[in-house]
Amino acid sequence: MSFVLTEDQEMLRETAMSLVQGELPVSHLRALRDKGANGNDPETRRKLAELGFFGVIIPDEPGAETFGLVGLGQILEAQGRTLAATPLLQTALIAACALQLGGTPAQKAEWLPKIAAGEATFALALDESAHFSPYAIATEAERDGQGFTLNGLKKYVPDGHYADVFIVAARTFGEAGDRHGISLFLVPSTAKGVTVTALKTVDSHGAAHISFEDVHVPDAALIGPADQGADILDPVIDRAAIGMSAEMLGSAQAAFDMTLDYLNNRKQFGQLIGSFQSLQHRAAKMFVELEMTRSCVAAALGAVDAGKADVAELASLAKAKAGELVHLVSNECVQMHGGIGMTDAAEPGFYMKRARVQEALYGSASWHRDRYARLNGF
Numbered sequence: 001m002s003f004v005l006t007e008d009q010e011m012l013r014e015t016a017m018s019l020v021q022g023e024l025p026v027s028h029l030r031a032l033r034d035k036g037a038n039g040n041d042p043e044t045r046r047k048l049a050e051l052g053f054f055g056v057i058i059p060d061e062p063g064a065e066t067f068g069l070v071g072l073g074q075i076l077e078a079q080g081r082t083l084a085a086t087p088l089l090q091t092a093l094i095a096a097c098a099l100q101l102g103g104t105p106a107q108k109a110e111w112l113p114k115i116a117a118g119e120a121t122f123a124l125a126l127d128e129s130a131h132f133s134p135y136a137i138a139t140e141a142e143r144d145g146q147g148f149t150l151n152g153l154k155k156y157v158p159d160g161h162y163a164d165v166f167i168v169a170a171r172t173f174g175e176a177g178d179r180h181g182i183s184l185f186l187v188p189s190t191a192k193g194v195t196v197t198a199l200k201t202v203d204s205h206g207a208a209h210i211s212f213e214d215v216h217v218p219d220a221a222l223i224g225p226a227d228q229g230a231d232i233l234d235p236v237i238d239r240a241a242i243g244m245s246a247e248m249l250g251s252a253q254a255a256f257d258m259t260l261d262y263l264n265n266r267k268q269f270g271q272l273i274g275s276f277q278s279l280q281h282r283a284a285k286m287f288v289e290l291e292m293t294r295s296c297v298a299a300a301l302g303a304v305d306a307g308k309a310d311v312a313e314l315a316s317l318a319k320a321k322a323g324e325l326v327h328l329v330s331n332e333c334v335q336m337h338g339g340i341g342m343t344d345a346a347e348p349g350f351y352m353k354r355a356r357v358q359e360a361l362y363g364s365a366s367w368h369r370d371r372y373a374r375l376n377g378f
Contacts, residue, residue, distance in 0.1 A: 003298045009071045015051060016078035023047065024084040026347045029204055032085060038198060039085035039206035040162045049118025054092045058100075058116045068305035069093075069239065073246040073297065080250025083354050085205045087121045090159045093243045094236060095122035098167055098184065102224030102232035107186065111165075123163035124240070125154040125187075125210050126233075128176075132363045134169075134237055135179050135230065139212065141170035147218040148172070148185065150193075153211045158361065160208030161198035163189055168212070169233060172226050179230045184223040191215050203354040238315035241362040242300040245315075245322035248358045249290075249297050252326045255333040255351040256286050262337055279336065286329050293321045313375050316368040323358075323365030330355040 005013065024044060032041055048054060056072045059065070072093060079086055096115050099108055114120040129136055139152025150170055160166070166187045174181030189196060193215035199207045224232045260283060263274030273279055300314040308314075330352040334341040341348040359365060 003295070003302070005070070005074070009067060009074060012056070012067055012071050013074035013078065016053070016075040017081075019047065019051065020078045020082045020084055024079070025082050026350055029083050029085060029350065033204040038161060038200055039159075039204060041085055044084070044086055045118055045121070048086060048088065052116075053088060054118045055116030056092060057096055058112050068301075069242065070298075070301045070305055073243065073301040076243050076246040077250035077253075077297075080247035080252075080358075081254040083203070083251065083350055087123075087159050087163070089240065089243050089247065090124060090163070091115055091120070091122045094124050094240050095165075095167060097239050098124075098223060098232060098236050101235060102184065102229075104220070104223075106220065107223065111186075120164045121159060121162065122165050122167060123157050123159040123208075124236075125157045125160065125166045125168045127155050127157070128153065129155065132360065132367055134233060135182065136176050137169050137171050137182055138176040139168070139170045141172050141183055141185065143172075144216065147216060147221070148183075150185065150187065150212040150215040150217065153209065155209050156199065156207050157210050158205070158207050160210050161196060161206050165189065166194075166210060167223065169229060181227050182229040182233060183226045184229040184232060185217050186221045186223060187212070187215060187217055191217070201357065203357045204350075205354070205357065235311070237362055238312050239304060241315045241319040241368070242297070242304065244358060244362055245293075245297045245300065245318040248322040248326040248355070249293055251351055251354060251358065252290060252293070252322070252329040255329045255348065256283075256290060258347065258351075259283070259286070259329070259333045259336050273336075282332060282336070286332060289321075289325050289328060293318070293325045296321045313372060316363070316372040316375065319363055320365045320368040320372060323368070326355040326358055327365075 032039065053075055056067045057069060076088060099111055126134060128138060139150065141148040141150050150168065152170065166189060168185045168187050169182055170185060171181055172183040193213045195211040197209040201207050263279060263283060264272060266273050296318040300318040303311045303314045333348040334352050337346060337348050340346050
């Protein structure tokens, strides 16, 4: 497996880095928070669309080459560096993958061009409890003769407070916890019976609870076969976890760079604090963990594009390592900055808050460690 980017992917990475550093610094997120935008940033979405970032994994025509998940991973890592609030993960990755893996020709023809052009935003409405459990779905979808009627509540849906379309995981057979019997549906946010309750979140990105009360959708809204949605959901969640791992890697790298800069400039007792051996040891540990996680994320991104059979294992490995890393580095960033690190005027706290959300989405480090062990026969 090659860990070297192609020339096109390297150019994409440089473009993404230039965008976030020049136009989407952490101060931009702070400004969005202060004006109550709750992570909803139409102007940034317009810029991303102009750069073609929403269509990175969508071919211009069937069979055409794309930048692949490796390319999209570079953009997600870049946005992680400045904690940029964008719908790329939900729309450009999750929705695009779900449609590519299970969508009908009509669904692909209608929605993939709109995603690529930045004309539609999506959100995966999956979780129903306080902890990630992808099969614990109680939301019901009953056949009504002309389609399905949905009833249920989805909790903490990222980007759900401004998404145009929801990809809803609902149960058409069996009981909560069963893998079989899950179906996926495309549901417009404006559909009758859909209620969106916006949430203000600790990371200032926002989310929503989504309730469905007698929401009717036609048969054409079904993604993939009824009762077999888990066959699409599983690889989509793997890709979501990998994409989030790339973003977490970017956040951890930025927090590490900030910490290193502080160690090399802050003086105490007439000495640079970076000369204290105990802090050097802690910085060295962060660096080692960063490089190990970078390898795990690169392997997972590459495995998806190569169509390898061990994507699930590598997804869990990357997410587990990234979850541990982002907590370690964000905590150390705050600690090593001392009192200023605890204030809202400084940036370390933004990274620590975002880390809590990143690690929880699409499976915590402990969830993925357990899954990795089970996938390998333990």
